[in-house]
Amino acid sequence: MATVAIILNTAKKLSNDEHPITLRVTHNYKRRYYTINGLLTNQSIKFRCRPEYWKPPEAEDNGLGRLRKMFIGFKEANSILEVKLQEAYAILKRYDEQQISFNFDQFELDLKKKEIPVVTSLQEYYSQQIAILEEQGRVGLAGLYFEVQRILNKFKPNAILLDVNYRFLESFEYWLRNERKNKDTTISVKMRNLQRVINQAIEDKFFKAEDYPFGEKKYSINKRLDSKTKKIAITLDKITKLKALNLPPDSWLYLAQQYFLFSYYSRGINFVDISYLKWSDISNTHINYVRRKTRGQFEVPINQHNGTILNYFKENYKVPGGFVFPILDITIHVTLKQQYTRKKTALSAVNHALKKLAEQIDEPSLKLTTNVGRHSYATGLKRSGANTSYITEALGHATQEQTQTYLDEFEKGVIESWENKMFDV
Structure with missing residues:
Protein backbone atom coordinates (compact mmCIF):
# COMPACT_ATOMS: atom_id res chain seq x y z
CA MET A 1 0.00 0.00 0.00
CA ALA A 2 1.17 3.52 -0.72
CA THR A 3 2.18 5.83 2.12
CA VAL A 4 1.94 9.61 2.38
CA ALA A 5 3.65 12.28 4.47
CA ILE A 6 3.96 16.06 4.64
CA ILE A 7 7.66 16.91 4.45
CA LEU A 8 10.09 19.69 3.65
CA GLU A 18 14.10 27.92 1.41
CA HIS A 19 12.63 24.57 0.37
CA PRO A 20 9.09 23.66 -0.73
CA ILE A 21 6.70 21.96 1.68
CA THR A 22 5.35 18.94 -0.15
CA LEU A 23 3.09 15.93 0.08
CA ARG A 24 5.38 12.93 -0.44
CA VAL A 25 3.76 9.79 -1.83
CA THR A 26 5.69 6.50 -1.73
CA HIS A 27 4.70 3.29 -3.54
CA THR A 35 4.01 20.96 -3.56
CA ILE A 36 1.27 22.17 -1.23
CA ASN A 37 0.99 25.44 -3.13
CA GLY A 38 0.52 23.41 -6.31
CA LEU A 39 -2.48 21.70 -4.73
CA LEU A 40 -4.17 24.92 -3.65
CA THR A 41 -5.61 28.01 -5.28
CA ASN A 42 -6.55 31.36 -3.75
CA GLN A 43 -3.80 31.01 -1.19
CA SER A 44 -1.46 33.80 -0.14
CA ASP A 61 2.67 12.16 13.88
CA ASN A 62 1.35 9.78 11.20
CA GLY A 63 3.41 11.51 8.53
CA LEU A 64 2.39 15.06 9.45
CA GLY A 65 5.30 17.50 9.45
CA ARG A 66 4.60 20.93 10.88
CA LEU A 67 5.76 24.51 10.70
CA ARG A 68 7.27 25.89 13.88
CA LYS A 69 5.87 28.88 15.77
CA MET A 70 8.43 31.26 14.24
CA PHE A 71 6.71 30.88 10.84
CA ILE A 72 4.24 33.74 10.25
CA GLY A 73 0.73 32.27 10.28
CA PHE A 74 1.91 28.84 11.44
CA LYS A 75 -1.46 27.86 12.99
CA GLU A 76 -3.47 28.38 9.84
CA ALA A 77 -0.75 26.87 7.65
CA ASN A 78 -0.51 23.75 9.84
CA SER A 79 -4.29 23.27 9.76
CA ILE A 80 -4.15 23.34 5.95
CA LEU A 81 -1.30 20.81 5.95
CA GLU A 82 -3.29 18.51 8.23
CA VAL A 83 -6.36 18.71 5.98
CA LYS A 84 -4.29 17.94 2.87
CA LEU A 85 -2.69 14.93 4.55
CA GLN A 86 -6.08 13.62 5.72
CA GLU A 87 -7.42 14.10 2.22
CA ALA A 88 -4.57 11.99 0.84
CA TYR A 89 -5.22 9.28 3.46
CA ALA A 90 -8.93 9.28 2.53
CA ILE A 91 -8.05 8.63 -1.13
CA LEU A 92 -5.79 5.72 -0.18
CA LYS A 93 -8.47 4.32 2.13
CA ARG A 94 -11.02 4.43 -0.69
CA TYR A 95 -8.58 2.61 -2.99
CA ASP A 96 -8.15 -0.07 -0.34
CA GLU A 97 -11.88 -0.46 0.35
CA GLN A 98 -12.75 -0.61 -3.35
CA GLN A 99 -9.70 -2.75 -4.14
CA ILE A 100 -8.37 -0.23 -6.63
CA SER A 101 -4.74 -0.70 -7.58
CA PHE A 102 -2.60 2.30 -6.77
CA ASN A 103 -1.48 4.42 -9.69
CA PHE A 104 0.45 7.67 -9.29
CA ASP A 105 -1.35 9.41 -12.15
CA GLN A 106 -4.82 8.43 -10.91
CA PHE A 107 -3.88 9.45 -7.36
CA GLU A 108 -2.80 12.88 -8.61
CA LEU A 109 -6.09 13.35 -10.45
CA ASP A 110 -8.08 12.41 -7.35
CA LEU A 111 -5.92 14.60 -5.16
CA LYS A 112 -6.45 17.68 -7.31
CA LYS A 113 -10.19 17.17 -7.75
CA LYS A 114 -10.97 18.63 -4.36
CA GLU A 115 -9.74 21.96 -3.15
CA ILE A 116 -9.88 22.71 0.57
CA PRO A 117 -11.95 25.71 1.55
CA VAL A 118 -9.84 28.61 2.71
CA VAL A 119 -11.10 29.72 6.11
CA THR A 120 -8.96 32.49 7.52
CA SER A 121 -9.51 33.82 11.01
CA LEU A 122 -9.56 37.59 11.42
CA GLN A 123 -7.11 37.38 14.32
CA GLU A 124 -4.64 35.23 12.40
CA TYR A 125 -4.73 37.51 9.36
CA TYR A 126 -4.13 40.54 11.56
CA SER A 127 -1.12 38.76 13.10
CA GLN A 128 0.31 38.16 9.62
CA GLN A 129 -0.08 41.83 8.69
CA ILE A 130 1.48 42.99 11.96
CA ALA A 131 4.49 40.73 11.42
CA ILE A 132 4.95 42.12 7.89
CA LEU A 133 4.79 45.73 9.13
CA GLU A 134 7.29 45.05 11.91
CA GLU A 135 9.61 43.41 9.39
CA GLN A 136 9.38 46.60 7.31
CA GLY A 137 10.21 48.73 10.35
CA ARG A 138 6.76 50.37 10.36
CA VAL A 139 6.33 49.93 14.09
CA GLY A 140 3.91 52.82 14.55
CA LEU A 141 1.44 51.39 12.06
CA ALA A 142 2.01 47.90 13.46
CA GLY A 143 1.05 49.29 16.87
CA LEU A 144 -2.25 50.56 15.49
CA TYR A 145 -2.94 47.16 13.87
CA PHE A 146 -2.19 45.44 17.18
CA GLU A 147 -4.58 47.74 19.05
CA VAL A 148 -7.42 47.14 16.56
CA GLN A 149 -6.70 43.40 16.62
CA ARG A 150 -6.97 43.45 20.42
CA ILE A 151 -10.32 45.27 20.28
CA LEU A 152 -11.69 42.92 17.61
CA ASN A 153 -10.68 39.97 19.76
CA LYS A 154 -12.85 41.35 22.56
CA PHE A 155 -15.73 41.97 20.14
CA LYS A 156 -15.73 38.72 18.14
CA PRO A 157 -12.79 36.46 19.12
CA ASN A 158 -13.70 33.68 16.67
CA ALA A 159 -14.53 35.83 13.65
CA ILE A 160 -13.20 34.84 10.25
CA LEU A 161 -12.45 37.29 7.45
CA LEU A 162 -15.63 36.37 5.60
CA ASP A 163 -17.70 37.43 8.62
CA VAL A 164 -16.84 41.07 7.92
CA ASN A 165 -19.97 42.30 6.17
CA TYR A 166 -22.32 45.27 6.59
CA ARG A 167 -24.04 43.74 9.63
CA PHE A 168 -20.69 42.99 11.25
CA LEU A 169 -19.50 46.57 10.78
CA GLU A 170 -22.78 48.03 12.02
CA SER A 171 -22.66 45.81 15.10
CA PHE A 172 -18.98 46.64 15.70
CA GLU A 173 -19.73 50.37 15.53
CA TYR A 174 -22.63 49.99 18.00
CA TRP A 175 -20.43 47.97 20.37
CA LEU A 176 -17.59 50.50 20.23
CA ARG A 177 -19.95 53.40 20.87
CA ASN A 178 -22.08 51.84 23.62
CA GLU A 179 -19.86 49.26 25.30
CA ARG A 180 -16.46 50.92 24.89
CA LYS A 181 -17.82 54.50 25.04
CA ASN A 182 -15.73 55.49 22.01
CA LYS A 183 -16.32 58.76 20.16
CA ASP A 184 -16.74 59.02 16.39
CA GLN A 200 -5.26 43.64 1.69
CA ALA A 201 -7.25 40.41 2.11
CA ILE A 202 -8.84 41.00 -1.30
CA GLU A 203 -5.39 41.44 -2.81
CA ASP A 204 -4.28 38.20 -1.11
CA LYS A 205 -7.33 36.35 -2.53
CA PHE A 206 -8.76 35.69 0.93
CA PHE A 207 -11.79 37.92 0.38
CA LYS A 208 -13.98 38.35 -2.70
CA ALA A 209 -14.13 41.86 -4.14
CA GLU A 210 -17.88 41.50 -4.72
CA ASP A 211 -18.38 40.97 -0.97
CA TYR A 212 -16.57 44.21 -0.07
CA PRO A 213 -18.68 45.78 2.72
CA PHE A 214 -17.34 49.34 2.60
CA GLY A 215 -18.37 52.14 0.25
CA GLU A 216 -20.83 54.95 -0.34
CA LYS A 217 -23.75 52.59 -0.93
CA LYS A 218 -22.67 50.12 1.77
CA TYR A 219 -20.96 50.91 5.07
CA SER A 220 -19.74 54.47 4.54
CA ILE A 221 -17.30 55.63 7.20
CA ASN A 222 -17.52 59.23 5.99
CA LYS A 223 -21.32 59.31 6.16
CA ARG A 224 -21.74 57.47 9.44
CA LEU A 225 -18.91 58.93 11.49
CA ASP A 226 -17.77 62.47 12.16
CA SER A 227 -14.02 61.91 12.02
CA LYS A 228 -13.00 65.57 12.26
CA THR A 229 -10.90 66.05 15.36
CA LYS A 230 -11.89 69.12 17.33
CA LYS A 231 -8.96 71.52 17.08
CA ILE A 232 -8.20 73.29 20.34
CA ALA A 233 -6.14 76.46 20.39
CA ILE A 234 -5.31 78.76 23.28
CA THR A 235 -5.01 82.52 23.20
CA LEU A 236 -1.79 84.50 23.39
CA ASP A 237 -2.42 85.57 26.99
CA LYS A 238 -2.51 81.91 28.11
CA ILE A 239 0.69 81.17 26.19
CA THR A 240 2.28 84.18 27.89
CA LYS A 241 1.20 82.85 31.30
CA LEU A 242 2.52 79.40 30.43
CA LYS A 243 5.84 80.86 29.32
CA ALA A 244 6.13 82.95 32.50
CA LEU A 245 5.95 79.92 34.80
CA ASN A 246 9.16 79.55 36.80
CA LEU A 247 9.80 75.82 36.89
CA PRO A 248 12.69 73.66 38.19
CA PRO A 249 15.09 73.09 35.28
CA ASP A 250 15.22 69.54 33.95
CA SER A 251 11.94 68.57 35.64
CA TRP A 252 9.22 66.97 33.52
CA LEU A 253 7.13 70.10 34.01
CA TYR A 254 9.95 72.26 32.66
CA LEU A 255 10.63 69.95 29.72
CA ALA A 256 6.91 69.80 28.85
CA GLN A 257 6.75 73.59 28.95
CA GLN A 258 9.75 73.89 26.60
CA TYR A 259 8.49 71.27 24.14
CA PHE A 260 5.10 73.01 23.96
CA LEU A 261 6.65 76.45 23.41
CA PHE A 262 9.14 75.12 20.88
CA SER A 263 6.28 73.66 18.83
CA TYR A 264 4.36 76.93 19.00
CA TYR A 265 7.35 79.04 17.97
CA SER A 266 8.43 76.56 15.26
CA ARG A 267 5.36 76.47 13.02
CA GLY A 268 3.62 73.69 14.90
CA ILE A 269 6.29 71.01 14.61
CA ASN A 270 4.79 67.86 16.12
CA PHE A 271 6.16 65.84 19.01
CA VAL A 272 7.50 62.93 16.93
CA ASP A 273 9.58 65.30 14.81
CA ILE A 274 10.76 67.14 17.93
CA SER A 275 11.92 63.74 19.26
CA TYR A 276 14.03 63.05 16.16
CA LEU A 277 15.35 66.59 15.64
CA LYS A 278 19.17 66.65 15.43
CA TRP A 279 21.72 69.45 15.61
CA SER A 280 22.68 68.58 12.05
CA ASP A 281 19.18 69.76 11.05
CA ILE A 282 19.85 73.24 12.40
CA SER A 283 21.76 76.08 10.72
CA ASN A 284 22.34 79.61 11.96
CA THR A 285 19.04 80.77 10.52
CA HIS A 286 16.75 77.80 9.97
CA ILE A 287 15.57 74.42 11.20
CA ASN A 288 15.39 71.95 8.31
CA TYR A 289 13.77 68.61 8.93
CA VAL A 290 11.91 65.81 7.18
CA ARG A 291 8.56 64.94 8.70
CA ARG A 292 8.60 61.34 9.91
CA LYS A 293 5.01 60.63 8.93
CA THR A 294 5.07 61.72 5.28
CA ARG A 295 8.74 62.38 4.47
CA GLY A 296 7.81 65.97 3.51
CA GLN A 297 10.59 68.57 3.91
CA PHE A 298 10.09 71.56 6.21
CA GLU A 299 12.09 74.73 6.73
CA VAL A 300 11.39 76.77 9.88
CA PRO A 301 13.08 80.11 10.61
CA ILE A 302 14.92 80.48 13.90
CA ASN A 303 13.49 83.41 15.86
CA GLN A 304 14.43 84.76 19.26
CA HIS A 305 11.93 82.44 20.99
CA ASN A 306 12.75 79.03 19.54
CA GLY A 307 16.39 80.18 19.32
CA THR A 308 16.49 80.70 23.10
CA ILE A 309 15.10 77.21 23.66
CA LEU A 310 17.65 75.69 21.27
CA ASN A 311 20.51 77.50 23.00
CA TYR A 312 19.41 76.22 26.40
CA PHE A 313 19.38 72.59 25.28
CA LYS A 314 22.67 72.99 23.43
CA GLU A 315 24.36 74.29 26.57
CA ASN A 316 22.79 71.85 29.03
CA TYR A 317 22.34 68.56 27.18
CA LYS A 318 24.62 66.26 25.23
CA VAL A 319 22.24 63.63 23.91
CA PRO A 320 23.78 60.53 22.27
CA GLY A 321 23.14 60.43 18.54
CA GLY A 322 23.19 64.20 18.16
CA PHE A 323 19.55 64.71 19.14
CA VAL A 324 18.52 68.19 20.26
CA PHE A 325 16.11 67.13 22.99
CA PRO A 326 16.55 64.43 25.69
CA ILE A 327 13.76 62.20 24.47
CA LEU A 328 15.52 59.46 22.51
CA ASP A 329 18.83 57.90 23.51
CA ILE A 330 20.30 55.63 20.83
CA THR A 331 22.35 53.76 23.44
CA ILE A 332 19.05 52.67 25.04
CA HIS A 333 16.44 52.97 22.32
CA VAL A 334 18.24 50.96 19.68
CA THR A 335 15.49 49.31 17.64
CA LEU A 336 12.62 51.07 15.90
CA LYS A 337 10.22 49.31 18.26
CA GLN A 338 12.11 50.61 21.31
CA GLN A 339 12.08 54.11 19.83
CA TYR A 340 8.35 53.88 19.14
CA THR A 341 7.63 52.76 22.70
CA ARG A 342 9.82 55.53 24.11
CA LYS A 343 8.08 58.21 22.00
CA LYS A 344 4.71 56.94 23.13
CA THR A 345 5.58 56.93 26.84
CA ALA A 346 7.36 60.31 26.59
CA LEU A 347 4.38 61.89 24.82
CA SER A 348 2.05 60.55 27.50
CA ALA A 349 4.30 61.96 30.23
CA VAL A 350 4.53 65.36 28.49
CA ASN A 351 0.76 65.60 28.05
CA HIS A 352 0.25 64.63 31.69
CA ALA A 353 2.71 67.36 32.71
CA LEU A 354 0.90 69.89 30.50
CA LYS A 355 -2.31 69.20 32.41
CA LYS A 356 -0.45 70.10 35.59
CA LEU A 357 0.80 73.29 33.95
CA ALA A 358 -2.77 74.22 32.99
CA GLU A 359 -3.64 74.06 36.67
CA GLN A 360 -0.67 76.27 37.53
CA ILE A 361 -1.89 79.02 35.20
CA ASP A 362 -5.37 78.77 36.78
CA GLU A 363 -6.88 76.99 33.77
CA PRO A 364 -7.72 73.54 35.24
CA SER A 365 -10.37 72.83 32.59
CA LEU A 366 -7.96 73.57 29.73
CA ARG A 383 -5.24 86.81 14.32
CA SER A 384 -1.98 88.49 13.34
CA GLY A 385 -3.50 89.40 9.96
CA ALA A 386 -2.21 86.57 7.78
CA ASN A 387 -3.93 86.32 4.41
CA THR A 388 -6.80 83.85 4.61
CA SER A 389 -5.64 82.23 1.37
CA TYR A 390 -2.49 81.25 3.26
CA ILE A 391 -3.93 79.89 6.45
CA THR A 392 -7.48 78.86 5.35
CA GLU A 393 -8.07 76.86 8.50
CA ALA A 394 -4.96 74.94 7.53
CA LEU A 395 -4.48 73.11 10.78
CA GLY A 396 -8.18 72.97 11.52
CA HIS A 397 -9.56 71.34 8.40
CA ALA A 398 -6.56 70.29 6.32
CA THR A 399 -3.30 68.47 6.81
CA GLN A 400 0.11 69.59 7.99
CA GLU A 401 1.41 69.11 4.44
CA GLN A 402 -1.24 71.40 2.95
CA THR A 403 -0.23 74.05 5.46
CA GLN A 404 3.36 73.74 4.28
CA THR A 405 2.14 74.09 0.68
CA TYR A 406 0.43 77.34 1.61
CA LEU A 407 3.61 78.51 3.33
CA ASP A 408 5.70 77.78 0.25
CA GLU A 409 3.49 80.04 -1.89
CA PHE A 410 4.57 83.14 0.00
CA GLU A 411 7.91 84.86 0.25
CA LYS A 412 9.69 84.02 3.47
CA GLY A 413 9.83 87.65 4.53
CA VAL A 414 6.04 87.96 4.32
CA ILE A 415 5.46 84.85 6.42
CA GLU A 416 8.00 85.91 9.02
CA SER A 417 6.46 89.37 9.32
CA TRP A 418 3.16 87.73 10.26
CA GLU A 419 4.97 85.50 12.74
CA ASN A 420 6.77 88.49 14.26
CA LYS A 421 3.42 90.15 14.89
CA MET A 422 2.06 86.99 16.45
CA PHE A 423 5.14 86.37 18.59
CA ASP A 424 5.29 90.07 19.50
CA VAL A 425 8.87 90.41 18.27
Missing part, protein backbone atom coordinates in the same frame (compact mmCIF):
# COMPACT_ATOMS: atom_id res chain seq x y z
CA ASN A 9 11.69 18.69 0.35
CA THR A 10 15.28 19.70 1.08
CA ALA A 11 16.42 18.11 -2.19
CA LYS A 12 14.83 21.04 -4.00
CA LYS A 13 16.32 24.43 -3.11
CA LEU A 14 14.49 27.70 -3.68
CA SER A 15 15.60 31.30 -3.18
CA ASN A 16 16.53 32.59 0.30
CA ASP A 17 17.71 29.09 1.28
CA ASN A 28 6.90 0.29 -4.35
CA TYR A 29 10.04 2.28 -3.46
CA LYS A 30 9.07 5.04 -5.87
CA ARG A 31 8.31 8.56 -4.70
CA ARG A 32 6.50 11.58 -6.03
CA TYR A 33 6.34 15.01 -4.48
CA TYR A 34 3.41 17.41 -4.77
CA ILE A 45 0.42 31.59 2.33
CA LYS A 46 3.66 30.47 0.74
CA PHE A 47 4.29 26.87 1.75
CA ARG A 48 8.06 27.12 1.70
CA CYS A 49 10.59 27.77 4.44
CA ARG A 50 14.12 27.27 5.70
CA PRO A 51 14.90 24.05 7.62
CA GLU A 52 14.94 25.78 11.01
CA TYR A 53 11.27 26.70 10.53
CA TRP A 54 10.28 23.06 9.99
CA LYS A 55 9.51 20.21 12.40
CA PRO A 56 9.80 16.86 10.55
CA PRO A 57 7.13 14.22 11.29
CA GLU A 58 7.90 11.74 14.04
CA ALA A 59 6.49 8.21 14.35
CA GLU A 60 3.45 9.32 16.34
CA THR A 185 -13.09 59.95 15.82
CA THR A 186 -11.85 56.83 17.66
CA ILE A 187 -14.39 54.58 15.94
CA SER A 188 -13.37 56.03 12.58
CA VAL A 189 -9.69 55.16 13.16
CA LYS A 190 -10.59 51.54 13.96
CA MET A 191 -12.98 51.22 11.02
CA ARG A 192 -10.45 52.64 8.56
CA ASN A 193 -7.86 50.19 9.82
CA LEU A 194 -10.27 47.28 9.38
CA GLN A 195 -11.08 48.57 5.89
CA ARG A 196 -7.37 48.59 5.09
CA VAL A 197 -7.05 44.98 6.26
CA ILE A 198 -10.00 43.86 4.13
CA ASN A 199 -8.46 45.61 1.11
CA LYS A 367 -7.07 70.39 27.84
CA LEU A 368 -3.47 71.28 27.19
CA THR A 369 -1.57 68.84 24.94
CA THR A 370 1.32 69.02 22.49
CA ASN A 371 -1.23 69.30 19.66
CA VAL A 372 -2.67 72.46 21.18
CA GLY A 373 0.63 74.22 20.45
CA ARG A 374 0.30 73.36 16.74
CA HIS A 375 -3.27 74.61 16.49
CA SER A 376 -2.49 77.71 18.53
CA TYR A 377 0.16 78.64 15.97
CA ALA A 378 -2.40 78.57 13.14
CA THR A 379 -5.00 80.48 15.14
CA GLY A 380 -2.47 83.08 16.25
CA LEU A 381 -1.29 83.53 12.69
CA LYS A 382 -4.82 84.30 11.54
